Amino acid sequence: xxxxxxxxxxxxxxxxxxxxxxxxxxxxxxxxxxxxxxxxxxxxxxxxxxxxxxxxxxxxxxxxxxxxxxxxxxxxxxxxxxxxxxxxxxxxxxxxxxxxxxxxxxxxxxxxxxxxxxxxxxxxxxxxxxxxxxxxxxxxxxxxxxxxxxxxxxxxxxxxxxxxxxxxxxxxxxxxxxxxxxxxxxx
Numbered sequence: 001x002x003x004x005x006x007x008x009x010x011x012x013x014x015x016x017x018x019x020x021x022x023x024x025x026x027x028x029x030x031x032x033x034x035x036x037x038x039x040x041x042x043x044x045x046x047x048x049x050x051x052x053x054x055x056x057x058x059x060x061x062x063x064x065x066x067x068x069x070x071x072x073x074x075x076x077x078x079x080x081x082x083x084x085x086x087x088x089x090x091x092x093x094x095x096x097x098x099x100x101x102x103x104x105x106x107x108x109x110x111x112x113x114x115x116x117x118x119x120x121x122x123x124x125x126x127x128x129x130x131x132x133x134x135x136x137x138x139x140x141x142x143x144x145x146x147x148x149x150x151x152x153x154x155x156x157x158x159x160x161x162x163x164x165x166x167x168x169x170x171x172x173x174x175x176x177x178x179x180x181x182x183x184x185x186x187x
Contacts, residue, residue, distance in 0.1 A: 017072060018071055018072060018073060018091055018093040018094060019070070019071050019072035020071075020093065020097070021070055021071070024118060024119065024122060024126060025070070026125060026126060026129040027066050027069075027070060027129070028070060029119050029122075029126045029127070029129040029130040029133070030066075030129040030130065030132055030133035030136075031063065031066060031067070031070075031133060032098070032102050032104065032116055032119060032130055032133060033129070033130040033131060033132060033133020033134035033135075033136070033137075034053055034055070034059075034063060034133040034134070034136055034137050035051070035053060035098060035104055035133075036104060036113040036114075036115075036130075036133075036134055036161060037133065037134045037135075037136070037137030037138040037161075038053055038054055038055055038137040038138070039051065039052065039053040039098075039104075039137075040052045040053075040106075040107075041095050041098045041099050041104060041105075041106040041107075042095075042106060042107065043095065043099075043106050047092075048090065049090065049091060049092040049094070049095035049096070050088065050089070050090050050095065051088075051089045051091070051094055051095050051098060052086055052087060052088050052089075053086070053087045053137075054080060054084060054085070054086045054087075055084065055085070055087075055136075055137055056083055056084060056085075057083060057084070057085050059136055059137075060077060060085040060086075060087050063075075063087055064077065064087050067087070067089065067094075071094060071097075073089055073091060073094060075087045075088055075089045076088040076089075076090075101118070102116040102118065102119075103116050103117060103118075104116065111157060111158055112158075112160075113158060113160065113161060114158075114160040114161065114164070115127070115130060115160070115161070115164040116130075120164075124168070124171055124172070127164075127168050127171075128168055128172060130164075130168075131164065131165050131168045131169075134154070134161060134164075134165065135152065135154055135165070138154050138155075138156050138161075139152055139153065139154045140152075140153050140154075140155075141153075162178065163178075166178045
């Protein structure tokens with residue numbers, strides 16, 4: 001309902017057709033998490049609106065399919081390396097959705113991105129999906145031979161996002177440690 005009340009801000013005339021969601025879904029929360037991790041919303045001086053995500057080929061494929069299904073947009077894909085691609089959407093409405101509705105900052109968000117309030121104030125499942133998107137882009141999974149256990153590690157400089165991950169893990173009864181390193185935080 002809160003999302004539907006904010007949609008009026010997205011009206012843009014003479015723009016490409018974009019399906020604007022009327023409700024916050026788990027998939028949208030996950031996309032928002034990815035954008036807080038490795039995404040970018042850029043509004044250039046000549047008013048070009050561009051939303052990108054740079055990630056592994058398999059994640060970009062999932063991401064692009066979700067954008068097409070939810071927003072009716074077909075992202076362009078740019079090859080970065082054999083294993084990495086960039087998803088690109090040039091759309092004022094789509095960009096405004098992230099910046100104005102979800103409150104994800106445009107430009108450099110390394111230190112300033114945080115869990116969108118609309119997600120933070122939602123049920124736990126939406127918060128979990130936001131964290132899933134964030135971990136998809138910022139996390140790493142490895143086997144710790146010394147302790148004979150799998151470790152999911154998220155290492156980033158953004159204390160807000162690390163705190164969100166920790167809080168959602170705690171509410172989900174997932175054992176974790178929050179550590180501060182010299183210039184970053186690990187969960």
